Amino acid sequence: MDKKKPKKVFVQGAIPPEKIANSIANHQSKTNIGAHSIFLGQIRADEIDGKTVSAIEYSAYEEMAESVFHEIREAAFSKFDITCAHIYHSLGPVKTGELCLFVFTSSAHRKIAIEACNYFVEEIKANVPIFGKEIFEDETHQWKVNK
Amino acid sequence: MKVTLKYFGVIAESAGKSEEVLELQQGLSVRDLKNQQIKKYQIQDAESVQIAVNQNLDKEVELKEGDEVAFLPPFAGG
Numbered sequence: 001m002d003k004k005k006p007k008k009v010f011v012q013g014a015i016p017p018e019k020i021a022n023s024i025a026n027h028q029s030k031t032n033i034g035a036h037s038i039f040l041g042q043i044r045a046d047e048i049d050g051k052t053v054s055a056i057e058y059s060a061y062e063e064m065a066e067s068v069f070h071e072i073r074e075a076a077f078s079k080f081d082i083t084c085a086h087i088y089h090s091l092g093p094v095k096t097g098e099l100c101l102f103v104f105t106s107s108a109h110r111k112i113a114i115e116a117c118n119y120f121v122e123e124i125k126a127n128v129p130i131f132g133k134e135i136f137e138d139e140t141h142q143w144k145v146n147k
Numbered sequence: 148m149k150v151t152l153k154y155f156g157v158i159a160e161s162a163g164k165s166e167e168v169l170e171l172q173q174g175l176s177v178r179d180l181k182n183q184q185i186k187k188y189q190i191q192d193a194e195s196v197q198i199a200v201n202q203n204l205d206k207e208v209e210l211k212e213g214d215e216v217a218f219l220p221p222f223a224g225g
Contacts, residue, residue, distance in 0.1 A: 041225045058223075058224075059155065059156065060155075060224075061153065061155055061199070061202075061217055061219060063202060064199060064202040064217065067202060089224060089225075100225070101224070101225045121225060124224050124225055125222070125224055125225045126222065127222070128222060128224045129155065129199070129217075129219050129222055130222055130223060130224030130225075131155050131156030131157075131220060131222070131223055132156075132223035132224075133156070143156055143157040143220065143221075143223070144223040145195075145221040145223060146221065146222055146223050146224070146225070
C-alpha cells in the first residue's frame, strides 16, 4: 500500500538534516524493519578553471520527473523485498555543504536495503529530468552533467 | 497543428524562453523539429539533447495537435 501512493519528491531548497532524523524516527514503529540504508547527496565545492562552485540551482521537467520517480519506485518494489522507500530531491538553489538528495530504503535485512538504495540513486541520476546550474563564487555559472 | 515546446536548463538559456507554442506543418517528424530548433537557437552540444513527446523519451512518434515536446539537456540530478 505504501508503494502505490504517488509521493511528492521535490522540496524547495536544501534538505534540512532534521528531515533525515525525523524520517528515521518515523520508522521506529515499523518493527518488521531490521535495516535502513540512507544516501545523502551533498553539494561539493568543485574548482573548475580556477573558480569555485558556491551552489547548484536545480530545475526539472517536474511533471515528467514525478512520473519517472514513480516508475523507479514501482521497479524497485518489484526487484527488491523492501518495506518502504522515500526519496527527496531539491529544487532551486542549494549551497555547497548542503543536502540535495535523500534516499531512504528499509528492509528486514541489510543487503536488500543497501542494494535498493544504490538502485534508486543510480536510476535517479541516469533517468530523471533534473538539471543543475553550477553557480560560482563570482556569480558566473555553468551547467552540470552527471558522470 | 499547434504544438507546445518546452525548454530546460542550458537549452532554455539559449532559446531565451522556457516555453512556446508553434504552428507546425502536419507530418513533421520529431527529428526534424529537433534539428530545426537546434539550428534556430544555436543550441550547443546537439547530440546530448533528448526529446520527450508527452513526457516519453525519444519515441519516433508522429506529432499531433496539442502535443507537448520537451527539449532536455543532460540530466544532473543527485
